[in-house]
Structures are given as C-alpha cells and as structure tokens.
Amino acid sequence: MMESFYDVMRRQGISRRSFLKFCSLTAASLGLGPSFAPTIANAMENKPRLPVLWLHGLECTCCSESFIRSAHPLVKDVVLSMLSLDYDDTIMASAGHQAEAIVTEIVEKYKGNYILAVEGNPPLNEDGMFCIIGGKPFVEQLRYAASNAKAIISWGSCASWGCVQAARPNPTRATPVHQVITDKPIIKVPGCPPIAEVMTAVVSYILTFERFPELDRQGRPKMFYSQRIHDKCYRRPHFDAGQFVETWDDEGARKGYCLYKMGCKGPTTYNACSTVRWNGGLSFPIQSGHGCIGCSEDGFWDKGGFYDRLTNIHQFGIEENADKIGMAAAGVVGAAAVAHAAVSAIKRARDNGDKQS
Amino acid sequence: MSNQAIGNSKPARHVPRTRPIDRNEVYVYEAPIRLWHWINALAILTLAVTGYLIASPLPSLGGEASDHYLMGYIRFAHFAAAYIMIIGFVFRIYWAIVGNIHARQIFLPPIHKAKWWAGIIYSVRWYLFLVKEPRKYVGHNPLATFGMHFGFIWLTVFLIVTGLALYGEGAGYDSWQYTFFSSWVIPLFGQSQDVHTYHHLAMWGMVIFVIVHVYAAVREEIMSRQSMMSSMFSGWRNFKDDLPMDKDH
Numbered sequence: 001m002m003e004s005f006y007d008v009m010r011r012q013g014i015s016r017r018s019f020l021k022f023c024s025l026t027a028a029s030l031g032l033g034p035s036f037a038p039t040i041a042n043a044m045e046n047k048p049r050l051p052v053l054w055l056h057g058l059e060c061t062c063c064s065e066s067f068i069r070s071a072h073p074l075v076k077d078v079v080l081s082m083l084s085l086d087y088d089d090t091i092m093a094s095a096g097h098q099a100e101a102i103v104t105e106i107v108e109k110y111k112g113n114y115i116l117a118v119e120g121n122p123p124l125n126e127d128g129m130f131c132i133i134g135g136k137p138f139v140e141q142l143r144y145a146a147s148n149a150k151a152i153i154s155w156g157s158c159a160s161w162g163c164v165q166a167a168r169p170n171p172t173r174a175t176p177v178h179q180v181i182t183d184k185p186i187i188k189v190p191g192c193p194p195i196a197e198v199m200t201a202v203v204s205y206i207l208t209f210e211r212f213p214e215l216d217r218q219g220r221p222k223m224f225y226s227q228r229i230h231d232k233c234y235r236r237p238h239f240d241a242g243q244f245v246e247t248w249d250d251e252g253a254r255k256g257y258c259l260y261k262m263g264c265k266g267p268t269t270y271n272a273c274s275t276v277r278w279n280g281g282l283s284f285p286i287q288s289g290h291g292c293i294g295c296s297e298d299g300f301w302d303k304g305g306f307y308d309r310l311t312n313i314h315q316f317g318i319e320e321n322a323d324k325i326g327m328a329a330a331g332v333v334g335a336a337a338v339a340h341a342a343v344s345a346i347k348r349a350r351d352n353g354d355k356q357s
Numbered sequence: 358m359s360n361q362a363i364g365n366s367k368p369a370r371h372v373p374r375t376r377p378i379d380r381n382e383v384y385v386y387e388a389p390i391r392l393w394h395w396i397n398a399l400a401i402l403t404l405a406v407t408g409y410l411i412a413s414p415l416p417s418l419g420g421e422a423s424d425h426y427l428m429g430y431i432r433f434a435h436f437a438a439a440y441i442m443i444i445g446f447v448f449r450i451y452w453a454i455v456g457n458i459h460a461r462q463i464f465l466p467p468i469h470k471a472k473w474w475a476g477i478i479y480s481v482r483w484y485l486f487l488v489k490e491p492r493k494y495v496g497h498n499p500l501a502t503f504g505m506h507f508g509f510i511w512l513t514v515f516l517i518v519t520g521l522a523l524y525g526e527g528a529g530y531d532s533w534q535y536t537f538f539s540s541w542v543i544p545l546f547g548q549s550q551d552v553h554t555y556h557h558l559a560m561w562g563m564v565i566f567v568i569v570h571v572y573a574a575v576r577e578e579i580m581s582r583q584s585m586m587s588s589m590f591s592g593w594r595n596f597k598d599d600l601p602m603d604k605d606h
Contacts, residue, residue, distance in 0.1 A: 217544050226530050228549070242427030244417040252417050261414060268549035297548040310412060311554055322554050323413070326561020333565045337572040340484070344576055347486060 005044040005207065019044075026204045029197060030213065031223050043208045050207050051114040053106050053145055054088040057138045058131045058165045058174050059120025063156040064090045066193035069279070070200045089133075100134040103141065107148045115206060116149035118142065120158045122180055123165070123172035130172035142180065151185045151212065152177060153202065157295060160188035160220075167301035178219065187212050188219045190271075192295035197276050198224045218298075220270070229266035229292045232274040235259070253289060263307035264291030271296040381599055382584075383495050385459045386592045389452050394589055397445050401563060403438035407431050408560050412553075436524065443517050459496045463505035473499050476603075492603035493582045495594060501573070508566045512559060518542060519556040523549075 003011075009019055020041060027036040056064075068091070087102045094102065106114055120138075123130035128137030146152060154177045157163035165174035178186045189202055202221055205213045213221045230236065238244070239258040246252060246261060260267070266274070269292050273284040285292055291307070294300040304312035310321035386394075410431050418425045453461040467473045476492070476499030483491045484500070492498065497505060518538060525532055525539030526549060546552045578585040584595040 217540055222530070228526060231527065231529075237422040240429040241422040241425035242414060242418045242431075243420075243422060243425065244414060246417050251419070257417060261417075265550065268553060270549070294548075294550065297550060299547055300550075303550050310557065311550055322557035322561065326558060326564065330561055330564045330568065333568050337568055341572065341576065343486065344580060348580060 003049055004047055005049055008049060009044075026201065026208070029201045030205055040204075040208050047208075047210070050150075050210065051106055051110050052117055052203070052207075053103065053114055053149070054117045054119065055138075055142060055145055056089045056133075057118065057120030057122050057142065057158070058172070059156070059158045061090055061119070062193040063119045063158075063199070064088070066196045067155075067199045068196075070196040097134075103145060107145060111148045113150055114148070115151055115153060116145050116184075117153040117155055117203075118159045118177050119155040121162060121166070121174050121176050123174045124180075125171070125173040130174075139180065142177070146181045146184055149184055151187070151206070152181060153206070154178065154186055154188045154190075154219075155199070156194055157190045157192045157300070160190040161298040163192060164301050167299075185212060186219055187215060187221060190220065190225075190296040190298075194296070195224075195272055195276050195278060198272055224272040224276070225270045225296070227270065227272075227275075229269045229271055229274045229286070233266055233286060234274065235286060256289075259286060259289075259291040261309060262291050263305060263309055265294030265297070265300070265306070266292040269294040269297050382593045382595045384592055385457075385495060385594045386588055387452075387456055387460065388592065389448075390456065390460055391589055391592055393445050393449050393452070397442060397449075400438045400442040400445065401567065403434055404442065405560055405564060407435035407438065408557070411435060412557055439517075439520055439524070442513075443521075446513055446517065462496045462502055463510060466502045466506045473502075476500075477503055491581050493596065493598070493600065494603060495583075498581075504566075504569065504573075508562075508569070512562050512566060516556065516559050516563065519552055519559065522552055523556060 006019065010016075014022075020037070023041040023044065024034075024037040026040055027034065030036075054064075087099065087106065092099060092102075120131075122128055122137070122139035122142050124139060128139035131138040133141050154160045158165065158174075159177045162170070162174055162176050165172060166176070178188070187202065187206070189199060191198070198221075201224070202213065205221075213223055216222050216225060230239070233239075235256060235258045238256070239260055243255075243257040244252055244261040245257050245259050248262070258264070264286065266286060273292070274286065277284045277287070293306045294303070297303075302312075304310075304321070308321065310323055312321055411428075414428060414431075418427060450464070453464045479488065479492060480498045480500035482488045496502075519542060521534050521538040522542035523539075525534030525536075526543070528534050543549055543552055546555065574585045574589075577583075578587070582597050582600075584593075588594045
C-alpha cells in the first residue's frame with residue numbers, strides 16, 4: 001500500500017500536534033469553516049500520497065523561490081513532504097539521465113493519478129529549440145508529462161499568461177501552458193512570483209480534496225484572485241479622500257498616501273497581496289511605498305510604464321495613451337469644425353451677396 | 358400643402374390644439390425624446406468630466422483621510438450619472454418601439470437601400486461645398502442617421518457595457534454587474550487594464566461625437582432648409598421653403 005500524507009509527515013519528524021495545527025491553518029487559509037480541519041486531517045491520514053511532478057520551462061525559478069519561503073515553516077515542511085520531489089530541477093537530489101528517468105517512471109506508474117505542476121512555459125518557435133531539458137525541447141517533455149496527468153497547475157505568470165518571455169515581440173513564441181495542453185484541467189496561479197501561501201494552499205487543497213478549488217472564468221482560484229489589490233488595500237481610504245503621492249519622496253509619500261498617480265496597478269490587478277501579504281504577512285509592495293506593477297495580470301509587461309496611470313495602446317503604432325490619442329483626435333475634429341464653420345460663413349456671405357446684387 | 362402630406366407626423370394625439378394645422382412644420386421630436394436628449398446630454402457631460410478626473414485625479418489633498426472624500430464624491434457622481442444614462446438608454450430603446458416613426462430612425466438605418474447610401478454621398482458633398490442646395494428632410498439627413506447610429510448608439514452601448522464591467526469589479530463576484538458584464542468583458546479584453554483604457558478612449562470618441570453633433574446642429578439650423586436646434590426644444594420642425602420633401606429613407 002502507498003503511504004499516506006500523514007505517514008510521510010510523521011516520518012519527517014512532524015508531531016501529531018503540529019499536523020493538526022497545519023490542518024486548521026490550511027482550512028482557515030482556504031476560507032473553509034472550522035469543521036473542515038478534521039476533514040483535511042482525515043483525508044491526509046487515509047489517502048495515498050498523490051505524486052506531484054514539478055517541471056520547469058522557460059522561467060526564472062522565482063515561483064520555486066517563493067514556494068520554499070512559505071511563511072509558516074510547518075507549511076513548507078508539510079507541503080514539501082507531500083510533493084513527490086523526485087523530480088524538480090531546482091531542488092531534486094539526482095541529476096542527469098537518472099533524473100530524467102524519474103519523469104518516465106512517474107508518468108507510467110501513476111497513470112492518470114499524478115498532478116503536473118508547471119513553472120515557466122514552452123517556447124514554440126524553431127520547434128521549441130529555445131528551451132532544452134535533458135537534450136530535448138521542453139515542449140516535448142511537457143506534452144509527455146501532461147499526457148497521463150490528472151490535472152495541471154500553471155505556476156506563476158509565465159505558465160499562466162506568458163509573462164516577460166512572451167512580451168512583445170516574443171521572439172521565441174513563448175506560449176502559456178493552457179494554449180499548448182488543451183485536454184487537461186488547468187488551474188492558473190499567476191503572479192511573478194505567486195504568493196507562497198497561495199501556492200501552498202492551492203497544493204494543499206488539490207491534494208486533500210483531489211479536485212480544484214472553485215475557479216473563476218480565467219481558471220484562477222477564486223479564493224485568492226476574486227478581488228483586486230485596490231479593493232483591500234490599506235491605503236484605500238487615501239484614494240477615496242483624494243490624497244495621492246504626486247512625486248517620489250514628497251509629503252504624501254512620507255505620509256503613506258495612495259500611489260494611484262504613481263502608476264499603481266492595484267485597481268486592475270487581481271491577487272491576494274493586500275490581504276495575505278508577503279514574507280509571512282510582513283509587507284507587500286504598496287506597504288513598502290511602491291505601486292503594484294500588476295504582475296499577476298495577463299500581458300503586464302506590454303502595458304507601458306509601471307509608473308504611468310494611463311497605459312499604452314499599441315494598436316496606434318507608437319506608444320500613446322488614451323488621453324494623448326483622444327485629445328489629439330478631439331483637437332483635430334474641433335479644428336476641422338471651426339475651419340468648416342469659417343468656410344461655411346464665407347460661402348454663405350458670398351451667396352447672399354450674389355442674391356442681393 | 359397640408360401637414361399630413363409633408364411628413365410622417367403622428368395624428369392628433371401629439372398635436373396641441375392651439376397650433377394651426379397648415380403651418381409649414383411637422384411634429385418630429387415627441388416630449389419624452391426631448392427630455393431624454395437633454396438629460397442624456399447632462400449625464401454625458403458629467404460622465405466625461407468625472408471620468409477624466411478619475412483617470413487623472415485633482416491635486417492631492419493634505420491632512421487626514423477622514424477629513425476628505427473627494428475621489429469618493431467624484432466616483433459617486435460618475436456612477437450616478439452612468440445609471441441615469443443607462444436607464445435613459447433603455448427607455449430610449451423602448452420609445453423607439455412605441456414612439457413615432459422619427460423615434461426609431463437612428464436605431465434602424467436603412468443600410469440595405471441604395472438610395473440611402475446615395476443620400477449619404479449627397480450629404481457629404483453638401484458638407485464639402487460641392488452642391489449648392491441641401492436636401493429637405495423631416496427627420497435626420499442620411500449622413501446624420503449614419504453618424505447617430507454608428508457614432509452614438511454603438512458607442513453608447515460600448516461605454517455602457519465596459520462601464521458596467523468596470524463597476525462590477527468593485528461591486529464584487531456576487532453582484533449582477535459582475536455576473537452579466539465583468540465575467541465576460543474582462544476575459545474578452547485580456548485583463549482589467551485594457552478595459553479601463555478602451556473605456557477611456559471611448560470617452561474621447563464621445564467627446565468627438567459631441568463636437569461634431571453640436572457643430573452640425575448649429576450649422577444646419579442656419580444653413581439647411583429646416584430647423585434643427587429649436588426643434589429639440591419645441592419638438593416642431595419648421596421648413597424654410599414649401600418645395601417637396603426628399604425621401605431617402
């Protein structure tokens with residue numbers, strides 16, 4: 001019989017008390033009622049461990065870095081022991097052909113019963129030659145590993161949307177996972193990187209209940225991506241009052257006013273930074289005095305400067321924002337109307353003159 | 358020529374008894390249309406000004422956050438005016454169905470009629486000073502119908518749909534605005550940022566419409582063969598000659 005999560009945890013020296021604490025914490029972070037803590041505990045004690053294969057494509061490993069810094073050390077320990085870390089480029093012990101053989105082993109042995117977590121994305125140009133894993137294009141490894149997967153987790157903005165490697169002009173044609181693998185359920189956990197606690201909570205939920213948490217229309221878990229940074233920002237009262245930072249280091253910046261005018265993307269970014277925060281709930285970008293750059297949104301690299309309120313519209317060829325385009329067009333039309341009126345008046349005066357003479 | 362022969366004006370119901378029936382004028386804009394027109398104009402003015410101030414806020418206020426609520430009031434004015442515009446637009450569609458024939462002109466341009474397109478070309482030539490005499494219409498000239506339909510009706514629909522989608526973001530997942538608008542509009546554009554940008558750009562489109570609309574109305578009042586601006590107050594269209602009407606649509 002395969003060992004359960006609980007067996008693995010105990011083997012790793014985690015006490016029963018700590019285990020139950022983790023279950024309560026997980027239930028709370030998932031927005032479940034207190035009665036769900038025993039449910040999670042029960043599932044973890046009895047269910048066989050669900051292996052997770054963690055692949056790395058075109059990425060910077062910030063997702064992994066975030067993940068292993070999960071606030072509660074316990075959470076990290078537990079989740080790491082839940083994962084089948086036989087294969088994870090960054091933290092696995094084995095290397096070379098031995099390591100690659102493990103992918104095949106998991107895909108064959110746990111057919112249809114393992115979770116594929118993908119960090120980064122496959123570049124498709126030149127048959128995927130821009131990202132080679134173990135001598136083969138990453139896209140091939142991804143397709144192979146996905147073939148028998150129960151479900152896929154797209155870690156971070158790379159796997160979810162494309163992120164920086166897919167920014168214009170996207171020379172390698174880096175493509176988000178859901179556009180390459182179309183026949184498997186995919187959960188997106190965007191962010192560059194995603195918040196550690198969000199990642200561990202998503203993994204915990206999937207491994208515990210063997211299904212995805214409730215997703216929004218774009219495939220993100222609602223519990224973390226249903227509100228904008230702006231909706232729960234602690235500087236929101238300054239926004240409503242009309243108190244803004246106008247320039248860096250001004251009086252408003254010192255007083256912690258709203259960073260809206262400094263191009264904060266909080267009003268258009270769906271993530272949990274303003275509630276869960278980072279580094280164990282210590283802080284998040286806005287709290288440290290810098291606007292949100294919208295890293296968990298699709299195409300955030302291509303929306304102009306991180307410090308501009310109005311962002312660029314590329315369809316107009318040059319980088320212009322809505323105000324520049326709109327004012328220019330309105331100016332041209334206004335000038336045309338004035339010119340037309342002048343011509344009309346002259347013509348009318350002349351016609352009337354003709355009639356009188 | 359009698360009034361009935363000139364235009365398609367509705368019978369007696371809307372015609373005040375005091376007016377002589379054989380005057381050279383037709384009752385075009387019914388009272389609800391006129392009321393809607395001016396309420397909508399005020400709503401658009403409010404929306405454009407407050408919308409601009411939401412994107413580019415006024416200089417920062419000092420002191421405590423609890424002393425002010427400036428952005429809150431500006432946003433409230435924007436949302437209140439938006440609902441007036443939306444409800445007005447729904448009413449306007451209703452009136453296009455139950456009102457007189459002129460009430461539905463801008464909703465149903467006769468794009469299948471070659472004569473109408475020829476009328477647009479004639480109107481363009483009139484505005485380019487290429488023809489001496491404009492044609493005579495009871496309702497809008499074909500170019501005006503074209504502009505109203507594509508430059509106003511559809512622009513308004515775009516603004517309302519994107520506006521409700523943006524409103525739904527703040528109202529939250531369980532709001533009807535989110536369910537019916539944000540849920541599909543935001544994925545359609547990719548993300549919230551682009552919806553904001555195009556909503557903003559559409560505002561400038563509306564500003565351009567207003568410039569053209571007001572200019573054309575003033576010019577037509579003076580230079581065309583029928584009244585324009587006064588008609589939107591009184592409802593009656595006066596004609597400056599008694600030659601037969603042009604019927605391009």
